[in-house]
Amino acid sequence: MILPIYAYGHPVLKQVAVDMDRNYPDLAGLIANMWETMNNAEGVGLAAPQVGLSIRLFIMDSTQTVDKEKEVGIKRVFINAHKIDEAGESSAYEEGCLSIPKIYGEVERPATLRLRWVDENFEPQEESFSGTNARVIQHEYDHIDGVLFVEYLKPVKKHMIRRKLEEIRKGKVGVDYKMKFVR
Numbered sequence: 001m002i003l004p005i006y007a008y009g010h011p012v013l014k015q016v017a018v019d020m021d022r023n024y025p026d027l028a029g030l031i032a033n034m035w036e037t038m039n040n041a042e043g044v045g046l047a048a049p050q051v052g053l054s055i056r057l058f059i060m061d062s063t064q065t066v067d068k069e070k071e072v073g074i075k076r077v078f079i080n081a082h083k084i085d086e087a088g089e090s091s092a093y094e095e096g097c098l099s100i101p102k103i104y105g106e107v108e109r110p111a112t113l114r115l116r117w118v119d120e121n122f123e124p125q126e127e128s129f130s131g132t133n134a135r136v137i138q139h140e141y142d143h144i145d146g147v148l149f150v151e152y153l154k155p156v157k158k159h160m161i162r163r164k165l166e167e168i169r170k171g172k173v174g175v176d177y178k179m180k181f182v183r
C-alpha cells in the first residue's frame, strides 16, 4: 500500500524519533508499505517520520544510484540506528528529499560513518559506510533525529528557497506521488 509522504512543515519531521521494539504491530507490513511508497516516488531512501511515524526506522536502496565501477550499492532496513562515529574529510553533494519536493541543495557531510542498528529480524548489526551509501544513510538518519537537509544549506541558499518552502508547507506544489500537507 502506498502511504502519503508527509511534507515539509509537518511537526513529525522535526521530532527525534524513538527506538522500536520487536512487537511493533505489523512491522513487516509497514516495511513493505515503505518500500512500495519509496519506489513509487522514485526515492533512494525513506524514513518512518516521512510517513508520519516518529520511530527509528528507515530504508534505503542505493543499488540503482551508485557508480557501479567504483561502489557497491546496498538495499537495507535500519531499525533503532544510532551513530557511533563520523569521520573523514567532508564533501559537498547535491541532496533532495521526498518531503521537500523540487528543492535541491549542496550539503557537506563527513566521508564515512559507523552505525549500530538492528535489521528487520531484530538481529544486531554494526558497520561502517562510505561514498554514496554513507551519504544516503546520513540523510535518512537525520530524519529519525528530526533534521532536514535544508537546515544545512548556506544562508544565501536558505534565503533563496524560503518562499518555495512556504509554498510546500501550504501544499502549493505539484508532485506525482501522494503527500500529506499541514495547511
Ligand code: NI
Pocket (backbone or CB within 6 Å): 096, 097, 098, 099, 139, 143
Ligand atoms: Ni529526506
